[in-house]
Amino acid sequence: MKRLKYIFTVIKTKFHSYFSRMPEGALNWKVDDFKLAKNWALGQPDPEGEKSSLWARLYSPRKQSEEIIQEINILLEWT
Numbered sequence: 001m002k003r004l005k006y007i008f009t010v011i012k013t014k015f016h017s018y019f020s021r022m023p024e025g026a027l028n029w030k031v032d033d034f035k036l037a038k039n040w041a042l043g044q045p046d047p048e049g050e051k052s053s054l055w056a057r058l059y060s061p062r063k064q065s066e067e068i069i070q071e072i073n074i075l076l077e078w079t
Contacts, residue, residue, distance in 0.1 A: 013043060013053050023076065027069045034065055037072045047075075 020039035027033040041055035048057065058071050 009052060013045060015043075019043075023072075026073050029066050029069060034069060037069055041072060 020043045044054040046052045
């Protein structure tokens with residue numbers, strides 16, 4: 001079952017990476033920037049290697065959207 005979940009996660013991540021574009025500059029707090037950051041992060045593998053997307057690592061309902069965008073900017077080294 002774990003193997004099937006891993007395969008599904010890899011396929012889903014690849015799918016998102018084909019249809020999302022990388023941010024071209026630092027992201028600000030706008031709805032469009034947040035959606036761009038989310039779509040991009042869904043298509044990136046987890047840097048910790050836990051077989052999930054970067055978005056799964058960054059997103060938490062307790063965090064504000066500005067914090068999430070700031071973390072993505074730090075990962076992209078635009079701050």
